[in-house]
Amino acid sequence: MxxxxxxxxxxxxxxxxxxxxxxxxxxxxxxxxxxxxxxxxxxxxxxxxxxxxxxxxxxxxxxxxxxxxxxxxxxxxxxxPLVFTSADFPDTxxxxxxxxxxxxxxxxGVVLTDWQTAETGLWMCQLPPAAGSVQSVRELFVGGKRAIRSRFPNSDYLRVGTVGADKRSHFFYESGDFPLPAQVNDTELILMHDWSSSRISIQSIDTTTNKLTPVDWIGARVLDFFTLDHWEAHARYFLENDLLFIDQDYEWYYSSEERRIYLQLPTGQDANELEIIVPVSAGLLQMNGTEEHPIRNIHIENITFRHSAWELPTGGYAGIQATHFDPRPNTGTGWSVVPAAVTASLAEACTFTNCRFENLGGSGLWLGRGCTDNAVTASKFRDISGNGIMIGEGRDRRVTDGPWWENAPDQAARGNRIENSTITDCGVQFFGAVGIWVGLAAETTITNNEVHHLPYTGISIGWMWNPSPTPARGNRVVGNHIHHIMQKLSDGGGIYMLGLQPGSELKDNLIHDVTVNVGRAESNGMFLDEGTTDVIVSGNVIYNIAKSPIRFHRATTNLVQQNALFCGEGIPPFTYNATDASLIKKVDNEVHQAGDAGIEAALQRAVESWKENH
Incomplete structure (x- = not known):
């Protein structure tokens, strides 16, 4: 049977x-x-x-x-945004x-259709119903490339004439500096500080007195030194978004009153034959867990993320550092930060593999509060308005009437990895952005990435301006290629570090091509800023730096060993600002000065050796 x-x-x-x-x-x-x-x-x-x-x-x-x-x-x-929460996965x-x-x-984003020609010869298009409640268009992408938001001047900068009495709320310009905008309230002032920038709508331009007044203070209210003439007597600025500023192909203007976009294209090019996209979604993907039930095991692979929107607050964007900015109005919760297209909080063992983050209006990817053991691998980040990748959080969140990092340090991001990825052309709108930002996080590994062509710092790690104990520890920045950074701002470096970070190391990185920028402070290959303590800096190759390869500012005890440092003529290998040089232990560093015999061969050997091992 x-x-x-x-x-x-x-x-x-x-x-x-x-x-x-x-x-x-x-x-x-x-x-x-x-x-x-x-x-x-x-x-x-x-x-x-x-x-x-x-x-x-x-x-x-x-x-x-x-x-x-x-x-x-x-x-x-x-x-x-597509949102997943830990409640969606009751079985972990x-x-x-x-x-x-x-x-x-x-x-x-949504594709714009039904383009018409205006009497000026420009193309024009109404925002479609799918654009919803979008108030201010900040990006336009034509055939997959970011078009130019109309600006004056096209590539250089204007200079502030005289600052107002309060050094905050207005300034005076010289007659003929710029064409008077046709729609002043649509026009944005972008002013460059040493290591950040402000973007604020203009309230009025008085042509009788040559007085330009934005809708709010220029520069952060929360820091006293963000005055208009603190870094430069005549700060750099330019204006953006007016019809009169359009003077080249692929330049565009958005009229908020008409909800209409105007675009210049090459002669003979029909806008209706192109894919022209405006971002409308404030974010693309969110993964949110809870302390009791973190969200786990979400794996994203081989996906391109594009066209995330972020609108400025009504009081404008007054950048402080690394896209953290002055909150307006001030809610008492600390600094605000430019959000990312893809975010995670209290996420564990999630991965992003072979993904692309590009054409984005905010930042790229943010693995924030309490994210643990996540990985970003073999991915590319490019053409991003803010930071490329963010790990952890800053100092401001409060738990039981005190800073989270004091009362709940176990909530720090921990054990996250960024590996074999490329980060480039970030900070397209917010020039103080960085390629990779790490806050008060622990055991972060940043290894074998290429970070290049950025307006400010390449990799920023730490977020405490003194050696107070925080959860930051055991962070490793190893084997990265960082180059052509600090292209618009100053007072940063290929790697920028802050605070007490016991067990952390900056090792075997190749850093080069850091140019001098306008502003009061220099830029460097590495900048170990306030409170940097208990860090090992070893095996790095740093060359073609306009100033010192390594700078310390109010740093304390650190070990610097076996680095190959190539210095310009008359430039010392190390600069010490308010730092006791005797606290920086230096062992077996190879220092070459411009003009030394054999420096070119030594540089070639150092670079080739680095490339062979990475």
Whole structure:
């Protein structure tokens, strides 16, 4: 009897396994040409990520396990961020993958259509209903490239004439400095401080007295030294967003009154034949856990994130450092920060692999509060208005009437990794942005990345301007190639560090091409700023730096050993600002001075050796 039942049992078992392992029960597909009434299979894909999310959560409610959302090629449009919370995954053993097939893009933008020609010869287009409540268009992308928000002058800077009596609220310009904007209230003032910038709408321009007044103070209110003439007697500035400023192809202007975009294209180019996108979604992806139940095991692979929007506060953006800015109005909760397109809080063991973050209006990726053991690998970050990647948080959040880092230090981000990635062309709008920013975090590993062509610092790590104990410890910046940074601002470096960070090291990095910038302070290969303590700086190769390869400012005890430092003529290898040089232990460093015999060969050997090992 059992002999005859055996084939039946095997067949039944095979059917059960086939059903329980069926791709349709575990995998869901999304296509821009799909339909949300479909089953979500490869041949009948959903149309939206939100529908795929719903299907995943419904299946997990029946049975925990692994689920995969496959994004088929094309642009997957969002008008609001896709949000996952730890409540979506009650069984912590569950695992979600979101994988893009080649050419899969998550976009927070809408395509502009029905372009018309204006009498001026410019193209013009009304914002569509899909733009929703967007008040101020800050980016426009034409054929995948960021178009130029109309500015004057095109590439250089104007100079403040005389600052107002309060050195904050207004300044005077010279007659003929700039064409008077046709719509003053649409126009933005961008003023350069030493290591940050301000972006503030203009309230009025008095042509009788040549007085320019923005809608709020220029520079951060919370710091007394952010006056208009603190760093330079005649600070650099330019103006942005007016019809009269358009004088070159791919330059554009947004009229808030008309809700209309004006764009100049090359002669003979039809705007209706181009893909022209305006960002509308304030963020693209959020992953939020709780202290009791962190969100876990979400893995993002081979996806391009584009077109995230961020609108300035009504009082403007007064940058302080690394896209942290003066809150307006001041809510008493500390500094604000430019948000990221993709964010995570209280997330564990999540990964981003072979992803691209580009054409973004805020920052790129932020692994924030309490994020633990997450990884960013083999990804590319480019053309981003703010920071490229952010890890952890700053000092301001409070827990039980005290700073979180004192009362709840276990809430620090810990054990996160950034590996084998490229970060470039960040800070496109907010010039004080950095490629990689790490706050009060622990055991962060930043290794084998290339960070280059940035307006300010390459990698910034630490967020305490004195040696007070914080959760920051054991952070490692190892084997990175950092170059062509500090291209607009000053007082930074290839690596910028702050505060007490026991067990941290800056090791085996190749840093070069840091030029002199306008401003009071110099820029360096490495800048170990206030409170930097208990850090090992070893095995780095630093060359073609306009000033000292390594600078200390109010730093304390650190070890600097076995670095190859190539100095310009008359430039010392180390600069000490308000730092006791005897506290900086220096061991076996190789120092070369411009003009030394054999310096070119020594540099070639050092660079080739670094490249062989990385």
């Amino acid at each position: 059992f002999k005859h039942l055996f084939p039946f049992a095997i067949c039944s078992l095979a059917l059960i396994c086939l059903y329980s392992c069926s791709p349709q029960t575990l995998e869901f597909y999304v296509s821009p040409e799909g339909n949300d009434d479909h089953s979500g299979s490869r041949t009948q894909p959903f149309a939206t990520l939100q529908r795929a999310k719903t299907a995943v959560l419904e299946s997990l409610a029946d049975k925990a396990g692994e689920r995969t959302i496959w994004l088929q090629p094309g642009r997957h449009q969002l008008t609001a 053993s569950s695992r979600l993958q979101i994988i893009g097939e080649e050419g899969a893009i998550i976009s927070g």
